[in-house]
Amino acid sequence: MMSGCDLLIRGGTIVDGSGDQPFVGDIAIVDDRIVWVGAHYDGDAREVIDASGLTVTPGFVDIHTHYDGQAIWSEELSPSSSHGVTTVVTGNCGVGFAPCRAEDHDMLIRVMEGVEDIPGVVMAEGLAWDWETFPQYLDALKARRRDIDVAAFLPHSPLRVYAMGERGAKREPATEEDLERMRDLAREAIEAGAIGFATSRLLIHRTKAGENIPTYAADDAELKAIASAMRDAGTGVLQMVLDSPFQSWEDELRHLIAVAESCGRPATFTLGTSNGGEPVFREALRIAEEANARGLSITPQILPRPVGMVCGFELSTHPFCLCPSYQAIANLPLDEQLIHLHDPAFRATLLTEQPQDGNPLAMMTRNWDWIFPFGDPPNYEPPAETSVGAQARAQGRTPEEVAYDLLMNGGDGRGLLYNALGNYYEGRFDALYEMINHPDTVMGLGDGGAHYAAICDASYPTFLLTYWVRDRNGPKLTLPQVVRSLTARPAETVGLEDRGRLAPGYKADVNIIDTERMELHAPTVRRDLPTGGRRLDQAATGFVATICSGTIIRRHDRPTGARPGRVVRGSQPVPERKSVLERDNA
Numbered sequence: 001m002m003s004g005c006d007l008l009i010r011g012g013t014i015v016d017g018s019g020d021q022p023f024v025g026d027i028a029i030v031d032d033r034i035v036w037v038g039a040h041y042d043g044d045a046r047e048v049i050d051a052s053g054l055t056v057t058p059g060f061v062d063i064h065t066h067y068d069g070q071a072i073w074s075e076e077l078s079p080s081s082s083h084g085v086t087t088v089v090t091g092n093c094g095v096g097f098a099p100c101r102a103e104d105h106d107m108l109i110r111v112m113e114g115v116e117d118i119p120g121v122v123m124a125e126g127l128a129w130d131w132e133t134f135p136q137y138l139d140a141l142k143a144r145r146r147d148i149d150v151a152a153f154l155p156h157s158p159l160r161v162y163a164m165g166e167r168g169a170k171r172e173p174a175t176e177e178d179l180e181r182m183r184d185l186a187r188e189a190i191e192a193g194a195i196g197f198a199t200s201r202l203l204i205h206r207t208k209a210g211e212n213i214p215t216y217a218a219d220d221a222e223l224k225a226i227a228s229a230m231r232d233a234g235t236g237v238l239q240m241v242l243d244s245p246f247q248s249w250e251d252e253l254r255h256l257i258a259v260a261e262s263c264g265r266p267a268t269f270t271l272g273t274s275n276g277g278e279p280v281f282r283e284a285l286r287i288a289e290e291a292n293a294r295g296l297s298i299t300p301q302i303l304p305r306p307v308g309m310v311c312g313f314e315l316s317t318h319p320f321c322l323c324p325s326y327q328a329i330a331n332l333p334l335d336e337q338l339i340h341l342h343d344p345a346f347r348a349t350l351l352t353e354q355p356q357d358g359n360p361l362a363m364m365t366r367n368w369d370w371i372f373p374f375g376d377p378p379n380y381e382p383p384a385e386t387s388v389g390a391q392a393r394a395q396g397r398t399p400e401e402v403a404y405d406l407l408m409n410g411g412d413g414r415g416l417l418y419n420a421l422g423n424y425y426e427g428r429f430d431a432l433y434e435m436i437n438h439p440d441t442v443m444g445l446g447d448g449g450a451h452y453a454a455i456c457d458a459s460y461p462t463f464l465l466t467y468w469v470r471d472r473n474g475p476k477l478t479l480p481q482v483v484r485s486l487t488a489r490p491a492e493t494v495g496l497e498d499r500g501r502l503a504p505g506y507k508a509d510v511n512i513i514d515t516e517r518m519e520l521h522a523p524t525v526r527r528d529l530p531t532g533g534r535r536l537d538q539a540a541t542g543f544v545a546t547i548c549s550g551t552i553i554r555r556h557d558r559p560t561g562a563r564p565g566r567v568v569r570g571s572q573p574v575p576e577r578k579s580v581l582e583r584d585n586a
Contacts, residue, residue, distance in 0.1 A: 004044035005030050012051025016502040017058040017487040019480050029508040032549035051512050058487040059086025059509025060461045063494050066116050066450035068096045071150050073126035079538050080448040081148045083461045086509035086548040091153030093241050094199035094215045098137030099162040114207035116450035119533050126530035135192035145563035147553045154189040156199035156215040169214050179225040186229035193569025196237035203246045204360035227263035235571045237494050238267040249284040271300035272307050272422045273431045288440050299493050302435050303445040305380045306420040309454045313413045314525045316453035319365045319403045322355035338413050351400045368399040374416040376522035384427045442493045443485045452535035456523045462540040495571030505575035508550040518542030
């Protein structure tokens, strides 16, 4: 008889993250490690979960989030953890909160407020700022309790400002002394546990006041100097947001590839497609293929549904959010807004006003043929004839009238619209299917912890498992393929190779799922941020249990209150595969 274990998952259909076919078996866990995966475990167990008829997967890994702040002020990294995610990576897009001197706190808040749509007052209240350097920030993360694991990129914007002061914020060219300073700081961060370095070249990444962020158009010499710290350490991943569609993929990927070649480290970048025009995403895939054939490791990062915003009067964007009349009431509670929104004179005025300039995302809320009603359950592949533009043409009304009435939702003002900004090429998912099935791509871009009142894409794991595997009318993805895309593939991409698989020696991050009962619900507005700030949350049904580090953090779609989450410092090697007997005899 085998030795005992702490937790035994009995008789589930195991989809182990390798991409291989599922099999029925048991999983035994001791402490935070898997010690047995096989047909039958005959040892004792302190706790047994009967997984008969259920699907057992590794915990999911989301490599593109912005929980840099939420991981400080909250013990739950939701919505990610409510969708089976057990490890998140922060610091993406080169924005974050370390390193940072006290006099630069407000500047970094303004950058994050503009780029990631996190209200400044929320960050001002929620951030303790009990750190200055990046190693101290990791220590601050370690000192706090949370439900799931956090790894972090070193973000370029705070690094540049910390090294250069006001000159860095104003995007002045870095001197040789500046470059040496940034190189030293990057080396310090990598040694302390940064999993890599992240930056952004995207034109619409701006502060709330409309200014370019400190990293916009930083030259290759600066990026190479910082990335050299990863070369010297022999570890780390480069993450970049490139300036496409404003520049060609060939021009933009030239920067990424040059930096990757200089440091000899893997790189990942954000990839999507527009809704029309030439399918230029294929050019990006071709360039990545060619670079990888030369020995590089370039991984396009994709979202498996439209890149979109949820719009509503309770949220930060909707078709009227930049109109002068609405701006006058925008900061009122919804109940007080409704006094005006029900007024026929106010409605008539608002319907004829033109939006003023403002946040780039807010300025993208009138592409009428790509804005759709958003119900419950939410439809992320809506028919073209249901768009606001199509309804307006069919009804002989203006798009503004249709949008206003949909947002009013019969009078309560809680109607939601879905603004499909991209990844909905020609109103179909054919291009997405092509990107998902490309061998070089990786799933990501959940953006959890950012765009609190506009985007809720951190729910994409549940969307993949329901829509793409079970419900789609058209070519589907296989369950082993999707599980690998949520687990081992992203973990390998960022060097966290001790997780993402169900095998002896691997970290005991596990999901137990009722795939037939699984459902993705509509986003709802919660006011649980510091100062009562609002955020979109999105629930799922069907997660029977989620386990992080051998501890059950969620049962039947509800948190247990357990807080086993840790800070992951640096890359993690593939573990030795010891069975329970080998562990006892070691």
